[in-house]
Amino acid sequence: xxxxxxxxxxxxxxxxxxxxxxxxxxxxxxxxxxxxxxxxxxxxxxxxxxxxxxxxxxxxxxxxxxxxxxxxxxxxxxxxxxxxxxxxxxxxxxxxxxxxxxxxxxxxxxx
Amino acid sequence: xxxxxxxxxxxxxxxxxxxxxxxxxxxxxxxxxxxxxxxxxxxxxxxxxxxxxxxxxxxxxxxxxxxxxxxxxxxxxxxxxxxxxxxxxxxxxxxxxxxxxxxxxxxxxxxxxxxxxxxx
Numbered sequence: 001x002x003x004x005x006x007x008x009x010x011x012x013x014x015x016x017x018x019x020x021x022x023x024x025x026x027x028x029x030x031x032x033x034x035x036x037x038x039x040x041x042x043x044x045x046x047x048x049x050x051x052x053x054x055x056x057x058x059x060x061x062x063x064x065x066x067x068x069x070x071x072x073x074x075x076x077x078x079x080x081x082x083x084x085x086x087x088x089x090x091x092x093x094x095x096x097x098x099x100x101x102x103x104x105x106x107x108x109x110x111x
Numbered sequence: 112x113x114x115x116x117x118x119x120x121x122x123x124x125x126x127x128x129x130x131x132x133x134x135x136x137x138x139x140x141x142x143x144x145x146x147x148x149x150x151x152x153x154x155x156x157x158x159x160x161x162x163x164x165x166x167x168x169x170x171x172x173x174x175x176x177x178x179x180x181x182x183x184x185x186x187x188x189x190x191x192x193x194x195x196x197x198x199x200x201x202x203x204x205x206x207x208x209x210x211x212x213x214x215x216x217x218x219x220x221x222x223x224x225x226x227x228x229x230x231x
Contacts, residue, residue: 043222043224087154097167100156104153
């Protein structure tokens with residue numbers, strides 16, 4: 001599976017939009033991108049996933065350029081409760097195989 | 112629906128003792144996974160069950176770790192004897208897949224809250 005690289009940490013103020021970019025240069029044709037959020041003392045929680053272009057749900061948006069070598073998770077108007085670790089993962093389509101986690105991005109939101 | 116449940120949430124044991132972690136997946140999820148994060152490291156895959164069968168156990172660190180999923184429902188992960196380096200958080204996840212003849216469709220992974228294991 002393609003290795004992912006994302007910033008180790010980010011800081012933001014409450015109310016701002018946060019964009020976390022992940023690179024996955026070796027992504028394969030039948031791979032998709034998925035993002036998970038993890039709070040302390042909890043397991044990772046699915047946020048959003050996509051294959052190409054843009055995906056939006058009630059929590060976030062995911063932007064994937066045409067070459068699919070990177071993706072950007074966008075969190076609109078973050079609040080203190082969005083402080084968490086965000087993981088970008090590449091998953092093989094059509095399988096139930098394991099997830100490979102990287103370091104994740106630790107987002108700290110302050111007032 | 113109930114999520115993935117793990118028990119206990121915390122466990123402190125002495126080196127050399129045995130500990131058994133339990134995971135109850137979401138009902139109907141054939142796939143069950145164990146992961147762990149040791150201090151300062153990334154979350155690492157341990158193994159994957161499909162129903163009661165071990166599909167992939169490439170991440171099991173050594174033969175002190177034994178995972179079972181009798182009947183294809185809940186799973187246990189036993190560490191015997193425990194060593195200091197086994198300390199960490201053990202996560203369980205489950206997923207549901209369907210095969211409509213054009214490939215497997217995975218409906219996503221749901222994680223439990225983890226078991227924090229401390230070996231002293």
